Amino acid sequence: QVQLVESGGDLVQPGGSLRLSCAASGTIFNIYNMAWYRQGPGKARELVATITSLGSTNYADSVKGRFTISRDNAKNTVFLQMNNLAPEDTAVYYCWADIRQQRFLRSSAYWGQGTQVTVSS
Numbered sequence: 001q002v003q004l005v006e007s008g009g010d011l012v013q014p015g016g017s018l019r020l021s022c023a024a025s026g027t028i029f030n031i032y033n034m035a036w037y038r039q040g041p042g043k044a045r046e047l048v049a050t051i052t053s054l055g056s057t058n059y060a061d062s063v064k065g066r067f068t069i070s071r072d073n074a075k076n077t078v079f080l081q082m083n084n085l086a087p088e089d090t091a092v093y094y095c096w097a098d099i100r101q102q103r104f105l106r107s108s109a110y111w112g113q114g115t116q117v118t119v120s121s
Contacts, residue, residue, distance in 0.1 A: 002026040002099050002110050009093060009115030016119070017083045022095030022112050024076040032098040032107060034071055034078040038091035038117075045094070049080060062088075085119045093117050 049069035
């Protein structure tokens with residue numbers, strides 16, 4: 001079974017920065033798209049950023065210019081660099097990955113456990 005392990009969530013002041021990491025482990029044939037989602041208090045889970053296996057990225061309008069998603073394919077890890085954080089960024093952040101474990105089987109979606117990011121004075 002594939003496991004996604006996150007790290008980096010913390011309490012930070014407005015204007016500060018955080019870097020989230022999420023590493024996939026287990027039997028992995030290939031990892032396709034990876035993404036970060038977040039769910040703020042009383043809000044639905046929303047897509048923050050995506051990155052393809054070739055490095056093409058997309059961002060939610062609310063984070064464009066402030067957040068950067070990247071990946072290290074050799075380490076099966078996806079990152080989210082978050083700069084100029086605002087209170088509105090407070091949420092539980094979840095990593096997601098589309099992973100094929102065996103060559104002749106379909107890929108499946110996997111979720112990280114979530115990590116709390118709190119932006120407050």
